[in-house]
Amino acid sequence: MTKPIQPTRTAAFHAQAILSFAVSLTSMVIALAYLPAQAWVKAFLALGLLYVVTSTITLCKVVRDRQELSEVTNRVDQARLDKLLAEHDPFKVDA
Numbered sequence: 145m146t147k148p149i150q151p152t153r154t155a156a157f158h159a160q161a162i163l164s165f166a167v168s169l170t171s172m173v174i175a176l177a178y179l180p181a182q183a184w185v186k187a188f189l190a191l192g193l194l195y196v197v198t199s200t201i202t203l204c205k206v207v208r209d210r211q212e213l214s215e216v217t218n219r220v221d222q223a224r225l226d227k228l229l230a231e232h233d234p235f236k237v238d239a
Contacts, residue, residue, distance in 0.1 A: 169197065 176190050 172193055173190075176186055176193065179186055179189070
């Protein structure tokens with residue numbers, strides 16, 4: 145059975161993604177804190193920011209789960225095909 149080449153993600157890429165998320169979230173929270181507006185406007189914008197962050201995390205999980213499911217399905221199909229090819233005898237004569 146052939147094993148597909150998996151793209152590797154380095155620790156630097158992982159750290160960069162976490163750092164980027166932390167910086168963007170922190171900058172938005174600071175911007176909301178110093179926004180010259182009434183408290184209810186700040187609260188509304190903070191709630192919107194929280195909704196965007198949670199929906200983004202949910203979307204990432206859904207995309208990851210779909211990708212993992214397709215990889216498992218592909219592996220099962222490949223294993224079935226490999227078994228079928230291993231059991232096939234092209235020189236066998238049916239009587």
